Amino acid sequence: MTTQKNPLSVQLAIKTPAIQESLTQIIKGLDGFTLQKGNDAARIDVLVLEIGSNPASEFETIRALLQENVVGTLFLTSAKTTSDILLPALRAGAKEFFSQPIDPGEVISAFQKVKAESLVKNQPGEKPLILGRIFSVLGAKGGVGTTTFAVNLATSIQALDPEKLVALIDMNRLVGEVPLFLDLQTDTNWEEIGKNFSRLDAAYLQSAMTHHSSGVYVLPAPSRFETEAHLPADSLFQIVKAMRQFFDYIIIDGGMVFDDNLCKIFAESERVYLVSILSLPCIINVRKLQESILTTGGVTDGKLRIIANRFEKKAQISLTEANKIIGTDISTTIPNDYQLTMEAINNGKTIAEISASSSVAKAYEKLAESVVESANKRPRGIFSWFR
Template sequence: MTDTQLTVLLDIQTSNLKRQVQKVLLAMRDVAVSEYSLDLSGDVLITELSSSPEQDFQAIQGLIDSGTVTDVFLLSASTEQDVLLRSIRVGVREFLPLPLDDDELSKALTKLQSRRKKHSEDDVPDREGRVVTVLGSKGGAGTTSIAVNLAITLAQRDPTKSVLLMDINVNLGEVPLFLNFTHQYNWGDLARNIKRMDETFLRNVLFEHATGLNVLPGPEHVNGNFMEIRDLFGQMLSLLRSMFDTVVIDAGHSLNDLGEQAVLASDTVLVISQLNLPYLANTNRIMSSLRQIVPDAEHKLKVVINRNDSKSEVSLQEAEQSLKTKIFWSVPGDYKFALSAINQGKPFVQVGAKHKLTKSIQELAAKLVPEAAGKKEAGRKWFFR
């Protein structure tokens, strides 16, 4: 048996469809085919969605969870959104609509063989990517704006590097609004399918912005499953940082269980504040709390002042005295420009490439991730870059 040998189990009731699949399999190399039965296990199960889809989905999830099969290819005449979403959530690797395209099935199997070969040859573990969490000291600090534009800047600066923007605000995430896109899936879907997280699964869940940034929105609701996804969040984040060069997390302004996990997993935490007493007072409290839980806090925690202008109530020097820490970066204020970008669903660079806000975020990105350091390793893992 070669490294790319696939053991394929068939569970197809429609005779013509079954013959069509068998014909494709017979034309392929390194494929062993068997009829599915309870006493067999295999690499991939090719099955047909029946008239009782919920029973099928439960059976598929059971087979994957038990390790009976590693992957599932689902053939379905229905391509409705709820069927596609359910397929992803139970861990289906390939969803193939009917009538079946022979080439699509062949390509999917060939891709699976290539992945197995690559994994067997890859004995060197991937390096970990950098995680930057952006945490607001108070609502309205501009946390999402900075997170979105920082991630966009990092993605555009070096096309050989992969960047993920992750919104961990449950129910209140605004990243899709800032980038003007709608989404079907979110990181809750990844958390619930942690064992299935691979290239194909991520491709279906992520949104890719025109700038090359990959975006993973937060759940709009958790249907009472918050404890479940919370418990899986750390494991999911660990996997994501192994797949991307940089993961930027928009943590909003709530240091809840998810925010705390993100902070602890981060290389850098940007605490966003403004030059007025309510924001600085909150920043003091947050910094004090974080110093108690974050190892090497003085190195990892960095205060960023947003909307700094001549009308600010407090000077940068006074803010540093109040916070007893140096201000890492200061972003100038231009509320009209920032609001225009938000209303258009565009990053700063697409609204004003030479604007002072755009340049400030670019300089912040360069200070956080120096280009010289970022170019030591060319090329990145997976399909993202």
């Protein structure tokens, strides 16, 4: 009989048949663990992986698996026990390394440690930790609609996925406007939160952030220079990183603050939206910014999405021309409706609140759908990482 209500899942990724067989026998005899049969589990508590012919790329995958929290504990095994295998294995985050042939005592004691840790850590029914997704928004120029975009994307995601926690962070130090756009009175900002970094947990964040009626939690930018605050240069990035544990979606209004914090946030973002309008200076900026964003590291073509805001079919510069100048296709257009967006901004309301049936509201809804759908498709099966 199992002493644990929810046995911990174990997956074997072993190439040598004899090793697979002996590990299977040992794990089958363990209490509190269950061997995963298929290869499509979204998260695995314990993965035992045999390092094979391409250790360098396998270690990269391992690091990503642990970082994304797809695997709880990782054990490695290999026929080779030389330092060129052992050291990178431990650096990549492996908890134990089983030498071959397998010593059952070594394996049993490693698994017992995992079970003991999980009993201390996990309250009954606690869900496995899946990190929140970051969606960053950057303006190709001032005034192109970056804040409108970030605010309406966040509130549209929340409307589609009401059970999830959505955070909206304003990076625009001194000139942040997100609270104004949502008619919120706020008395804290990310600099304040940075000072209390050691206290950062879900309860503190939810009490410190401002809760909008849409459900979105807002984290405003500081509205003055805090001379007494000696926070590390990347403190905002550290806050965002920590927030991934508590929020499902994190939307960043990066304005035009293309600084070190934003570069690091970009690298962790699932998508980076570059908001533009179809004017020549703006399109030229998009081209330049695109180059910089793609060379900062961590942002690939697939992550970067170019948005044509205030789009009109009869505009002087067509989409095709804009695509040619930029060298990449504009992924989404948001229709031009100045009166509607101004009414929303001036009343501290979302566009959907003013007119849910408007083409602008529909465009944001469609965009949010693509975000929620892609989020629901994840987390992917563990073995997709090894393809």
